[in-house]
Amino acid sequence: xxxxxxVAVGIWVDTGSRNEPAGCGGVxxxxxxxxxxxxxxxxxxxIARTMDSVxxxxxxxxxxxxxxxxxxxLDEHLPLAVDLLTDILRHPLFSADDIEKxxxxxxxxxxxxxxxxxxxxxxxxxxxxxxxxxxGRPILGNRDVVQGLSRETILGHFRQEYCPQxxxxxxxGHADHDRVLGLLAPPFDGFExxxxxxxxxxxxxxxxxxxxxxxxxxxxxxxxxxxxxxTAPERYALYVLNDVIGGSMSSRLFQQVRERQGLVYSIHSxxxxxxxxxxxxxxxxxxxxxxGKVLKLILKxxxxxxxxxxxxxxxxxxxxxxxxxxxxxxxxxSSRMSRLAKQELHFGSFFSLDEMLAAIDVVREDEVQAxxxxxxxxxxxxxxxxxxxxxxxxxxxxxxxxxxxxxxxR
Numbered sequence: 001x002x003x004x005x006x007v008a009v010g011i012w013v014d015t016g017s018r019n020e021p022a023g024c025g026g027v028x029x030x031x032x033x034x035x036x037x038x039x040x041x042x043x044x045x046x047i048a049r050t051m052d053s054v055x056x057x058x059x060x061x062x063x064x065x066x067x068x069x070x071x072x073x074l075d076e077h078l079p080l081a082v083d084l085l086t087d088i089l090r091h092p093l094f095s096a097d098d099i100e101k102x103x104x105x106x107x108x109x110x111x112x113x114x115x116x117x118x119x120x121x122x123x124x125x126x127x128x129x130x131x132x133x134x135x136g137r138p139i140l141g142n143r144d145v146v147q148g149l150s151r152e153t154i155l156g157h158f159r160q161e162y163c164p165q166x167x168x169x170x171x172x173g174h175a176d177h178d179r180v181l182g183l184l185a186p187p188f189d190g191f192e193x194x195x196x197x198x199x200x201x202x203x204x205x206x207x208x209x210x211x212x213x214x215x216x217x218x219x220x221x222x223x224x225x226x227x228x229x230x231t232a233p234e235r236y237a238l239y240v241l242n243d244v245i246g247g248s249m250s251s252r253l254f255q256q257v258r259e260r261q262g263l264v265y266s267i268h269s270x271x272x273x274x275x276x277x278x279x280x281x282x283x284x285x286x287x288x289x290x291x292g293k294v295l296k297l298i299l300k301x302x303x304x305x306x307x308x309x310x311x312x313x314x315x316x317x318x319x320x321x322x323x324x325x326x327x328x329x330x331x332x333x334s335s336r337m338s339r340l341a342k343q344e345l346h347f348g349s350f351f352s353l354d355e356m357l358a359a360i361d362v363v364r365e366d367e368v369q370a371x372x373x374x375x376x377x378x379x380x381x382x383x384x385x386x387x388x389x390x391x392x393x394x395x396x397x398x399x400x401x402x403x404x405x406x407x408x409x410r
Contacts, residue, residue, distance in 0.1 A: 013162055029106065065199070099151055159194070222281050239360070251268075257294060280375055323357050
């Protein structure tokens with residue numbers, strides 16, 4: 001990107017919370033924290049000061065299928081960025097004192113999520129629709145398990161998962177490819193590790209209606225259907241369908257439930273995609289007295305979509321919105337870096353902007369309609385509520401059994 005003065009560097013590791021052994025939930029996220037605590041040549045404070053001294057940004061995140069460590073700096077500081085990132089990935093200390101301190105930090109992060117219902121409900125939903133499967137576990141882990149992780153377990157998982165076959169480096173911005181290779185070669189010289197382990201099989205979707213009571217001002221709800229994998233051929237049709245349902249301010253749900261009825265502040269739809277499964281979901285939050293109305297409106301919009309499909313104007317608006325968002329996002333070096341890495345991890349190849357725009361453009365009404373009938377099946381609808389709600393607020397056909405009836409599955 002020769003027109004910018006910045007560069008974003010990301011080291012992506014093809015491992016996340018779904019790769020954790022049983023009884024070690026949260027170890028991937030803890031490792032993500034710990035590598036910043038110090039290496040053989042730098043303390044954690046020196047790492048932070050070095051990045052701040054050049055006005056750069058350094059961060060990381062853990063997902064269910066990958067972990068990313070990234071830096072954004074001015075182009076002249078690219079060597080420093082590469083040096084820092086490779087140092088924390090190749091030579092972390094994992095000192096016993098740092099592990100105990102960072103466990104406390106992660107425990108506070110878990111409590112923060114528990115105090116943030118619009119985050120918490122997605123963890124609770126995954127736990128219920130994919131019970132017993134690694135994808136159903138929270139990325140942060142739970143308090144008891146995180147507290148009990150030993151240094152030996154942490155080191156063992158790091159050495160097993162952070163191997164050459166699982167690492168992808170993506171760079172975007174004002175940087176020359178050959179120069180980047182020259183900077184990366186020395187710190188990775190001699191890098192070896194065990195063969196990458198498979199992620200295991202796909203989860204089985206549990207269809208259920210569950211309610212979690214919690215003292216809150218609003219009731220939060222997630223309604224989910226089966227989705228698509230990362231690489232599904234129909235993924236662009238799904239992007240269009242999601243945009244129509246609740247992916248924009250002009251979407252059906254936003255216009256009907258918020259703008260016309262004034263029943264919510266927040267409502268949207270979204271997709272979650274993994275290498276062997278996926279979800280299409282709707283999220284909303286409202287007061288308990290209005291919950292029944294909101295849920296009925298959501299179900300009505302879904303049924304109307306199945307009955308009438310989408311029109312040519314709606315299809316065009318969704319495509320234009322998706323293309324505009326895509327083009328705007330690619331003006332950011334960090335977004336461009338992220339897209340490069342995900343394409344490599346999921347497809348082993350690169351798609352140009354023109355190719356992606358063309359893929360959106362060629363989505364047809366009948367393709368979207370086929371997905372509507374395939375995915376928006378109320379027999380496959382799972383629903384979770386979080387907040388001050390009891391069974392009486394649910395429409396009769398969605399009411400779970402009382403607690404004495406077992407799991408609450410329909």
